[in-house]
Amino acid sequence: MSTERPPLSAAEIAAGQVAAIVTAAEHAAAEIAAKAERDARERERDVEREAQRTRQDAERDAARAKEEAQAEAVRIGEIARKEADERIQGAEKAANEVLEQAQVISGGLHQLAASLEGQAERILRDVEELRPPGVRRRDEAPRPSPPRAGSPRSGPTPLDDVEIPSWVEGE
Numbered sequence: 001m002s003t004e005r006p007p008l009s010a011a012e013i014a015a016g017q018v019a020a021i022v023t024a025a026e027h028a029a030a031e032i033a034a035k036a037e038r039d040a041r042e043r044e045r046d047v048e049r050e051a052q053r054t055r056q057d058a059e060r061d062a063a064r065a066k067e068e069a070q071a072e073a074v075r076i077g078e079i080a081r082k083e084a085d086e087r088i089q090g091a092e093k094a095a096n097e098v099l100e101q102a103q104v105i106s107g108g109l110h111q112l113a114a115s116l117e118g119q120a121e122r123i124l125r126d127v128e129e130l131r132p133p134g135v136r137r138r139d140e141a142p143r144p145s146p147p148r149a150g151s152p153r154s155g156p157t158p159l160d161d162v163e164i165p166s167w168v169e170g171e
Helices: 010-130
Strands: none
Touching: none
């Protein structure tokens, strides 16, 4: 038994070749898809690594900027404290100077008041010594003045404290 095959026709040969080409194309497409998938995963890993590096760089830059800002804030705070201390010292110095001046002025005013009081008492004594006889002295009680005719008011008047010279009363 010989198993002989009948000869293949051109169509069958072509169909076999097409099938082989399709199989090779499918195989090539599968390899290309697998390679593309591997490349995509590799690129995805590269992008993730780059994103991680970028994130770390950004975090490092942010931490550095924060440290610099804190250092600057501390420096500015120290400058502000120094300026405030200087202003406080200046204000205290000015206040002490003003207090000293006020104490000196107060002492001077007390001396001036005492001097003026003494001079005023001397002047009053001199005036009282010059007072003519019959004129009441400052420390004497006033003599009641006789009521005036036609005076509707019977109570005290603002003129009650006015001293009338004795030479006027005599007329």
